[in-house]
Amino acid sequence: MAKITLSNLRHSYLPNPSSDDDYALKEIDLDWNDGGAYALLGPSGCGKSTLLNIISGLLVPSEGQILFDGANVTDLPPDQRNIAQVFQFPVIYDTMSVYDNLAFPLRNRGRDESVVNERVMAIAEMLELTEMLDQKAAGLSPDNKQKISMGRGLVREDVNVVMFDEPLTVIDPHLKWKLRSKLKELHQRVKATMIYVTHDQTEALTFADQVVVMQEGEVVQIGTPVELFDRPAHTFVGHFIGSPGMNVLTCEVTDGTAMFEGHAVTLEGPITGNAHAASTGRTEIGIRPEFVSIGKTGLPATVTKVSDVGRHVVVECHIGEHRINAITEGAAPAKGDAVHLEFAPDQTRLYIDGWVATEPTPALQATEKEG
Numbered sequence: 001m002a003k004i005t006l007s008n009l010r011h012s013y014l015p016n017p018s019s020d021d022d023y024a025l026k027e028i029d030l031d032w033n034d035g036g037a038y039a040l041l042g043p044s045g046c047g048k049s050t051l052l053n054i055i056s057g058l059l060v061p062s063e064g065q066i067l068f069d070g071a072n073v074t075d076l077p078p079d080q081r082n083i084a085q086v087f088q089f090p091v092i093y094d095t096m097s098v099y100d101n102l103a104f105p106l107r108n109r110g111r112d113e114s115v116v117n118e119r120v121m122a123i124a125e126m127l128e129l130t131e132m133l134d135q136k137a138a139g140l141s142p143d144n145k146q147k148i149s150m151g152r153g154l155v156r157e158d159v160n161v162v163m164f165d166e167p168l169t170v171i172d173p174h175l176k177w178k179l180r181s182k183l184k185e186l187h188q189r190v191k192a193t194m195i196y197v198t199h200d201q202t203e204a205l206t207f208a209d210q211v212v213v214m215q216e217g218e219v220v221q222i223g224t225p226v227e228l229f230d231r232p233a234h235t236f237v238g239h240f241i242g243s244p245g246m247n248v249l250t251c252e253v254t255d256g257t258a259m260f261e262g263h264a265v266t267l268e269g270p271i272t273g274n275a276h277a278a279s280t281g282r283t284e285i286g287i288r289p290e291f292v293s294i295g296k297t298g299l300p301a302t303v304t305k306v307s308d309v310g311r312h313v314v315v316e317c318h319i320g321e322h323r324i325n326a327i328t329e330g331a332a333p334a335k336g337d338a339v340h341l342e343f344a345p346d347q348t349r350l351y352i353d354g355w356v357a358t359e360p361t362p363a364l365q366a367t368e369k370e371g
């Protein structure tokens with residue numbers, strides 16, 4: 001296994017790129033630590049496959065370098081990078097038995113049959129394939145075929161990284177959760193560096209210790225699932241992660257105070273972006289629905305929709321044109337009710353041009369906890 005470094009990476013599919021918009025990957029500087037479980041999360045078209053193909057060597061980046069344990073591999077072809085890849089669709093040999101499929105990557109490299117047997121049996125046990133080792137792969141269900149594909153990716157001990165590219169696409173919804181937790185367990189047992197590419201936040205948050213969130217060719221935040229939820233660095237992260245996502249409300253900033261629909265809103269702490277940016281940039285308040293409460297005081301709003309989603313109720317309200325979601329576990333109001341909304345101050349942030357621009361005040365956080 002290896003530490004993988006992406007340094008000053010940029011990639012354009014155009015022959016003569018001129019502006020930032022011409023780049024599928026803008027500026028990427030990233031370290032993937034040895035043995036880490038990473039997810040690369042972002043919507044379709046944000047550049048995930050481009051990044052994966054650059055790491056595997058299928059694409060040479062327009063600018064920058066890829067280093068494996070400090071050694072420059074930018075110009076090495078895929079077969080010299082020692083990488084295992086699991087794709088959306090199972091890549092297996094239908095006419096071979098499950099055992100021979102799993103053994104293939106090891107036999108291909110001339111490993112001893114005793115080593116082959118030991119590794120195949122261990123991986124089959126982890127993936128619950130032991131019972132079907134003698135069967136031909138052809139007759140198996142799509143999820144079992146994809147498990148073989150995963151097994152082929154994991155069977156070698158000497159790969160630099162195992163990359164999963166949307167591996168659960170072909171899996172039935174009711175089996176997805178099972179394979180998701182299986183992969184997490186596998187990482188804990190195998191301890192290989194793994195990169196899991198997906199546009200699905202549940203898959204990313206279940207699998208990864210660190211999630212790399214991408215938008216329009218840029219990495220907007222890297223963090224643990226908890227960090228991404230607790231403190232989104234960008235409105236995109238707040239909106240993309242969470243169900244429903246963070247409320248993002250256009251506001252004005254006057255003399256360091258955020259004004260929303262004529263009301264002063266208490267923020268988590270002072271504005272750190274410079275005053276000029278606050279006066280000229282796009283200013284928005286970010287507050288997650290979990291921290292909006294419905295009470296007798298606060299911003300007057302009208303309830304426009306109430307959705308009982310099981311564990312809690314999502315109450316959609318409007319203040320003028322602004323839609324605000326609140327999550328409540330107690331009695332919910334009804335559609336059409338006039339209510340008041342309160343934002344938990346320690347969870348209310350200002351964003352300037354998309355980026356978080358407040359820093360928490362320790363005193364406020366302590367008061368909130370005591371209160």
Ligand SMILES: Nc1ncnc2c1ncn2[C@@H]1O[C@H](COP(=O)(O)OP(=O)(O)OP(=O)(O)O)[C@@H](O)[C@H]1O
Binds near residue numbers: 013024046047051
């Ligand atoms: N071979 C190509 N030639 C030209 N443009 C490309 C090529 N491949 C990707 N792109 C463009 O580069 C950008 C990033 O695409 P990429 O496939 O890396 O995103 P993605 O996040 O993997 O999306 P998806 O999940 O849909 O595959 C997109 O604007 C896409 O249209």
